[in-house]
Amino acid sequence: GGFIPQEYTLIKMEVVSHFPPKMSVLEGKKVYLAVATLRPETMYGQTNAWVLPEGKYGAFEISDTEVFILTKRAAFNLAYQRLSRAPEKPTCLVELTGQDIIGLQSRSTLAFNDIIYTFPMLFVLTEKGTGIVTSVPSDSPDDYTALQDLKSKRAFRTKFGVKDEWVLPFEIIPIINHPAFGDKSAERICIEKKIKSQNEREKLDEAKKIICKGGFYEGTMVVGDYAGMKVL
Numbered sequence: 001g002g003f004i005p006q007e008y009t010l011i012k013m014e015v016v017s018h019f020p021p022k023m024s025v026l027e028g029k030k031v032y033l034a035v036a037t038l039r040p041e042t043m044y045g046q047t048n049a050w051v052l053p054e055g056k057y058g059a060f061e062i063s064d065t066e067v068f069i070l071t072k073r074a075a076f077n078l079a080y081q082r083l084s085r086a087p088e089k090p091t092c093l094v095e096l097t098g099q100d101i102i103g104l105q106s107r108s109t110l111a112f113n114d115i116i117y118t119f120p121m122l123f124v125l126t127e128k129g130t131g132i133v134t135s136v137p138s139d140s141p142d143d144y145t146a147l148q149d150l151k152s153k154r155a156f157r158t159k160f161g162v163k164d165e166w167v168l169p170f171e172i173i174p175i176i177n178h179p180a181f182g183d184k185s186a187e188r189i190c191i192e193k194k195i196k197s198q199n200e201r202e203k204l205d206e207a208k209k210i211i212c213k214g215g216f217y218e219g220t221m222v223v224g225d226y227a228g229m230k231v232l
C-alpha cells in the first residue's frame with residue numbers, strides 16, 4: 001500500500017500561434033497545451049506557461065479532432081481515463097522537446113491575459129502532472145522567481161530563444177488576498193526571503209510552505225465572479 005493518487009485539475013490552453021515547421025502535421029487540428037494544477041482558482045492570474053527545455057513531449061490524439069501537447073507519461077495516464085483517440089493507447093502525431101514548445105502562444109480559461117506564451121523553467125518535472133505548468137507569479141513563488149529570471153537575465157532569454165517583447169511587458173496580476181502577505185503574496189515572500197533565482201530550491205520550498213496554505217485556506221478572491229469570497 002501507500003500509493004496515494006494525486007488528483008489535478010487539467011487546463012486546456014488552445015494553441016493559437018502558427019506552428020513551426022516541425023509541427024506542420026498538426027495544421028488544421030485543435031491543439032492544446034494541457035497543464036496540471038492544484039490551484040484552479042488562480043487561473044485568473046496566469047501570465048505564461050512553463051516547460052522543461054530539454055524535456056520530452058509529444059502531440060497526442062485525444063479525440064478525432066483534439067490534440068494535447070504533454071509528456072508521454074501523462075498521455076498514457078489520460079488514455080486510461082478515456083482521454084485518447086484509441087482507448088488505452090496514446091497515439092503521438094509528433095515528438096517534441098520543450099525547446100520546440102517555447103514561444104508557442106495559447107489562450108487559457110479565465111486568464112486576464114489574452115496571449116499566454118510558453119517559456120523555459122529549469123525545475124519543471126517531467127514525471128509530474130503533464131510536464132507543462134501554468135504560471136501564476138502572484139501566488140506561486142516558483143512561478144514568480146522563474147519569471148523574474150527571464151525578465152532580468154538577457155542571457156537566459158537568448159539561450160532559449162525567448163524574445164524580449166514576449167516577456168518584458170508582464171506585470172503580476174493580483175488575484176487573491178492573503179491575510180498576512182497581501183495580494184502579491186509570492187512576490188512579497190520572495191523579497192522577504194531574498195530569493196534571487198529559481199535555483200534557490202531550499203528557500204523556495206520554505207517560501208511555498210509559508211504562503212501557500214494561507215492563500216488557499218484563508219485567502220479571499222479579489223477578482224472574477226467570486227471576488228470577495230473565500231478561496232475555500
Ligand code: A2H
Nearest residue numbers: 036037038039042124125128129131133134135136139140
Ligand atoms: B500549482 P504537487 Cl498559484 N513540474 O499551480 C513542476 N511543478 C509542477 C508540475 C511539474 N511537472 N506540474 C504541476 N506543477 C506545479 C498553480 C499554483 C501551484 C499556485 C500556487 C501553488 C502551486 C500555478 N502554478 O503549487 O507537488 C503546479 O503549480 C504548490 C505546490 O503535486 C501545481 O499547482 O503538490 C503543483 O506544482 C503541484 O504540486
